[in-house]
Amino acid sequence: MSTAPQTRDGGPAGADGALHRWAQRWSAAVAGTSYVPLRPEEVQALLLGLLRRLVAAAAGGAPADVDGVRPDGVEVDGPEIGRADVGREVDGSEIGRADVGREVGAALVDAHFTNPRSLSRTLAVLLAGDVHCAGNRTGWQLLVAAVAEGFSEALQERALREQQEILEAAGEAREQARQALQVSEERFRAVFEGATIGIGIGDLDGRILEVNPALVRLLGYPVEEFRRRSVRDFMHPDDADRVWRLYGELIGGARQHFRLEKQFLRASGESVWTDLTVSLLRDGEGRPRYQLALISDVTALRQLRRQLEFEAHHDPLTGLANRTMFLRRLDALFAAAQPGDRAGLCFLDLDGFKAVNDTLGHEVGDQLLVAVAGRLKSVVGDRGDPVARLGGDEFVVLVPDSSGSDQLVTLAEEMLAAVAEPVQLPSGQVEITASIGVVERSVSGIDPAELLRAADMTLYWAKTDGKSQWALFEPERDARDLTRYSLSSALPAAIASADLLVHYQPLRRLVDGRLHGVEALVRWDHPRMGLLGPASFVGLAEQSGLIVPLGRHVLQVACRQAFAWFGARAGGPFVSVNLASRQLREESLVPDVRRALADSGLHPQQLQLEITESAVIGTDPLTGHTLDALSDMGVRLAIDDFGTGYSNLIYLRRLPVDELKLDGSFLRGLACDGEADPVDVQLVASLVSLAHLLGLTVTAEGVETRAQAELLSSVGCDAGQGTYFGAAADPAAVARLLGLI
Numbered sequence: 001m002s003t004a005p006q007t008r009d010g011g012p013a014g015a016d017g018a019l020h021r022w023a024q025r026w027s028a029a030v031a032g033t034s035y036v037p038l039r040p041e042e043v044q045a046l047l048l049g050l051l052r053r054l055v056a057a058a059a060g061g062a063p064a065d066v067d068g069v070r071p072d073g074v075e076v077d078g079p080e081i082g083r084a085d086v087g088r089e090v091d092g093s094e095i096g097r098a099d100v101g102r103e104v105g106a107a108l109v110d111a112h113f114t115n116p117r118s119l120s121r122t123l124a125v126l127l128a129g130d131v132h133c134a135g136n137r138t139g140w141q142l143l144v145a146a147v148a149e150g151f152s153e154a155l156q157e158r159a160l161r162e163q164q165e166i167l168e169a170a171g172e173a174r175e176q177a178r179q180a181l182q183v184s185e186e187r188f189r190a191v192f193e194g195a196t197i198g199i200g201i202g203d204l205d206g207r208i209l210e211v212n213p214a215l216v217r218l219l220g221y222p223v224e225e226f227r228r229r230s231v232r233d234f235m236h237p238d239d240a241d242r243v244w245r246l247y248g249e250l251i252g253g254a255r256q257h258f259r260l261e262k263q264f265l266r267a268s269g270e271s272v273w274t275d276l277t278v279s280l281l282r283d284g285e286g287r288p289r290y291q292l293a294l295i296s297d298v299t300a301l302r303q304l305r306r307q308l309e310f311e312a313h314h315d316p317l318t319g320l321a322n323r324t325m326f327l328r329r330l331d332a333l334f335a336a337a338q339p340g341d342r343a344g345l346c347f348l349d350l351d352g353f354k355a356v357n358d359t360l361g362h363e364v365g366d367q368l369l370v371a372v373a374g375r376l377k378s379v380v381g382d383r384g385d386p387v388a389r390l391g392g393d394e395f396v397v398l399v400p401d402s403s404g405s406d407q408l409v410t411l412a413e414e415m416l417a418a419v420a421e422p423v424q425l426p427s428g429q430v431e432i433t434a435s436i437g438v439v440e441r442s443v444s445g446i447d448p449a450e451l452l453r454a455a456d457m458t459l460y461w462a463k464t465d466g467k468s469q470w471a472l473f474e475p476e477r478d479a480r481d482l483t484r485y486s487l488s489s490a491l492p493a494a495i496a497s498a499d500l501l502v503h504y505q506p507l508r509r510l511v512d513g514r515l516h517g518v519e520a521l522v523r524w525d526h527p528r529m530g531l532l533g534p535a536s537f538v539g540l541a542e543q544s545g546l547i548v549p550l551g552r553h554v555l556q557v558a559c560r561q562a563f564a565w566f567g568a569r570a571g572g573p574f575v576s577v578n579l580a581s582r583q584l585r586e587e588s589l590v591p592d593v594r595r596a597l598a599d600s601g602l603h604p605q606q607l608q609l610e611i612t613e614s615a616v617i618g619t620d621p622l623t624g625h626t627l628d629a630l631s632d633m634g635v636r637l638a639i640d641d642f643g644t645g646y647s648n649l650i651y652l653r654r655l656p657v658d659e660l661k662l663d664g665s666f667l668r669g670l671a672c673d674g675e676a677d678p679v680d681v682q683l684v685a686s687l688v689s690l691a692h693l694l695g696l697t698v699t700a701e702g703v704e705t706r707a708q709a710e711l712l713s714s715v716g717c718d719a720g721q722g723t724y725f726g727a728a729a730d731p732a733a734v735a736r737l738l739g740l741i
Contacts, residue, residue, distance in 0.1 A: 019055065022129050023048035029121040034113045046111060050104045054126070054147070057100035058140050097139065101146025102153065109154035114196070116300035119151050123304070145308045152301045156275065159197055163277055163294045166191055166199065170281070170292070198274075198295035204251045204288055206231040218274070218297055220267035231291075236263040236271070250280050253288045261298065273299045315389040317366055318373035326388035326396060330448040333400050337443040344402035344440040346412050347455035348376070350393035350419070351433045351467045360427065367425045368432065369393065375418040380411070396455070405440045405472055412436040412470040420468070433468035435459060440473070457481065487526075488540045495549050499525050502557045505728040506738060507576070507699055507721045510713035515738060516699070517574040517608060518565075519721065520558035521728045522550070538580070547580045552592050554578075559600035559607060561731055565740050568603045574636060576608040581615035585622060590629045597635075604634030608659065613639050616655060631656035641701070643687075653694050660691045664702020664722070670711050685715035692716065 027044040036043060108122065126144045169191045192199055198215030202208045211226045221229075231247070239262065246258040257279040263271050274295045281290040313325035321329070333343060350372065357365040369389075376387045376395055385398040397415075402408060419434040437459030441451060454473050462471035494500050501523045507516040524532040541547040555577050562575035583589050597604055609630065616623065616639070631637060638659035639652060643666055652660075666684050670676045684700075691698045700712050703722030712720055726737050734740075 019048060019051050022125075023051050025129075026051070026122065026125045029125050030113060030118045033118040033121060034115040036112045038111070046107075050107060053100055054104055054143055057097045058143055097143055098146040098149075101143045102150030105147040105150025105152070106154035108147075108151055109158060114155060114158065116297070119148060119304070120300060122151075123148060141311065145312075148301075148304050148308065152298075152305075155301070156298075159275065159294075159296045162195060162197060166195060166294065167279065167292075196296075198293075200226070200293040200295070202231055202291050202293070204291065206251075209290070215295060218266075218272070218295060219264055225267075231293075234264055236265060238263060247278065250278055251288065251291060253280065256280050261302070264295075272297060273302045318370055318389050320373050320377075320395070321386055321388040323388070323390045326390065326398070327448070329385055329388075330398060330452070333398065334443060334448050339444060341400075341443045342402045342404075342440065343443050343451065344399040344405075344408040344438070345451060345455040346397045346399070346408060346415065346470075347437040347439070347452075347459045348395045348397075348412075348415060348419075348434050349436075349459055349463070351435055351463075353393040353432065356430065356432065360430070364425060364427050364430065367427075368423055368430055371423045371425070372419055372432075372434075375421070376415055379414050379418045399440075402440050405438070408438045408440045409470065409472065412438050416468070416470065435462040435467050436470040437462055438470050438472045484540060487524075487532075487537050488544055490526075491537060491541060491544070491546055491550075494524055494526075495546065495553055499527070500550070500553060501525055501531075501730065502554055502561065503728040503730055504558075504561070504575075504734045505721060506726045506734065507719050508725045509719050510709060510717055515573045516719040517576055518562070518734065519576040519610070519728075520554055520561075520578075522554050542580055542582055545582070547582050548586055548588070551577075551580060551583045552596075555592060555596045556599065559596045559602045562606055563600045563602045565735065565738075566606060568601055568606070570603050570605045572603075572606055574606045574608045575602075576610055576636075576638065578610045578640065579615075581612065584611060584615055584626055587622070589626055590633075593630060593635060594633065605636065608636035608638050610638045610640040610661065612641055613652075616652075627656055638699075652696075657696060659697045659699060660687075661721075662687065662698060662700045662717075664700075667700060667702050667704075667708055667712075670708050676707075676711055681711065681715065684712070684717070688716050 023044050026047045027040065030047075031040070031043075038046065105119075108118065113119075113122075123144060126147065127141070169188055172187070192210075192212050195212060195214055198218045199210075199212040200208055200215055201210040207230050208226045211223055216223060216226070219234075235244075243260065243262060246255070246260070249255045250258060257277060259275070259277040261273060262276045263273055266272055275298045277294040279292045279294075280288050281292055283289040313322060313328075314320065315322045337343075353365065353368075356368060373387065373389065373395070376397070380387055380397050385400065388396050388398075390396055397411070399408060399411070416434055416436060419432065423430045423432070437455045437457070439451060439455045439458055441454070458471050458473045461477070462469055465471060503521050503523050504518040505521060506518050508514070509516050522534055522538070524537055526532050538547070538550075541550045558575045558577050562573075566572045579589075593607070593609070596602075597607060616627070627637065636658045637656060638661055639657055640661050641663045642660050643663040662684070666680070666687070668680075670680055670684070688698050697718040698716075699719040699721055700708075700717050701721050703709050703712065703720040703724045705724060708722075709720055709724055726734070729737070
């Protein structure tokens, strides 16, 4: 006895109960459409097993039988289901989702559901039940399409088998005519009269001699009418010349048979599509004598194929071409392009569409997408290929034979204006904007994927630049972005290898010219781009979070190099290392600094860490704690690029800072080739005086001339850094400059 949960009416509960009810609806829908030698409960059990296979395939698997029992758990007393029997053992890893669908379609035919109405009602029931497809609606539709394909193939195979049986019967009847003419004639007549496909026999002049009842029912003419007509009377206006060329070759003896899909006109004037096979029958001497036509109705299957093909290439929500169709058109455009041809793309994405779905609901979002699609179609008109929906809220318009960027920009502006108009929906008025990436290129020298990538990148620019606008593709900007992406991708490997180098620039005391310290500056020895400065990749490291391992690497290398040059002396020159604001927020910074000092042997006072003013203004508790811990350790702290941020000396008073580094912009008005600007001199003097009042030493950055150095010394500046004292160089060059080797 089953212990599965049951509903109030005694049926299974839960998901299995839903499948039973679905199978009941399916059984009721196909009842009476075909003659099936099964009792109603056996039909329902068969369909339940097929449903279980389809649902399992949609979910990613295929159920197997147990001891020869079908997945529905019921033994059926009826004919064999055939090669697609749902009860056979199946290896789910060997049968794909589409194979399962085709096998289910074949199983229906093997169970004698051969009427096209059985298929159409089956598809209606399956498509209406896509709520059981675990959210994979597209996958379920493709699976249902595979059912139709399997049904069609099995039905055609059945027809071919019947055709073969007919041909064999005809041949057997002809061969045995001398011995048992009456018996063979009866056999042929039984097959001829009882066949479910239409059969016609004609002579070589095209006169119709015999037709069977199935052909009479198919075309609607009485037998006498057929016999008064010739084969050519059944030509259809749309028949291709190829049809009648094949027919001429057949009756001329050049070929034995041909098969194709052909239209016929019924007696009512209605057109019917058929699967037509015409064979040549020869007499005992091998001479052509008759022609035999086998005709089956494939109108419903042809319409179904066309419907499925349309659905495979169009967006089900908006009716626009989908990504598959768009890419096919794009490939065709490039394949047929001639030298000098140009093409353009407008790639549109709605701004803030996710907020519409989240706040107003997906139903309103779908209504908005339909409205936007209609507006875009009305704007584009005949100026480009129809609008395509690539997915979500992304739309694209392909403009073949474009005349230049102006044409695409004009189209983009019109589309933006159309989308920005308020949309009146049943739930109320909705307003939304869009961004568009515009690309217009020569077709030569570019492929479809590159054109689409350029449009996608340009759309990203439009979003980044402020949304609700268009952006035009710029090769130079694209090259910069690609370079940044390439560098960002290669940076982790560079950090792990020896590609990152540390160069050093000296800092000199202005009073006596003695070495104050050296600043460590990271460089990337890129295998393709050469030696890159920090401006090329440090920002990428900060964005990606790689700045922490990068900074740790520079800190360790710089400490080892400083110890090699200066040894461990509390009052000796120091090495200055830059810290990013992200590093200050890392709890690992203090342990990293302590480890670098311990591993190198460098005295803490010989290490200076440079931080920007903006990184410490309004510091959070963790950053403040980190600065205090570093200061307590004895490490020097310096504010780098002072003057580019808040320039708040009073705030800095509360921080454990040792040195102030004036940004090089303060030196532009000081003496270079002429007299110094008195205002700039007074400004620098005031900053130096205030810094000294706070107990800070001052180093001026960007010192390029002797006049600047002398003027800085005269206002009390402690040290200078710049090309006047030496440019940043590798350790060997700096050691020679400093006289250390």
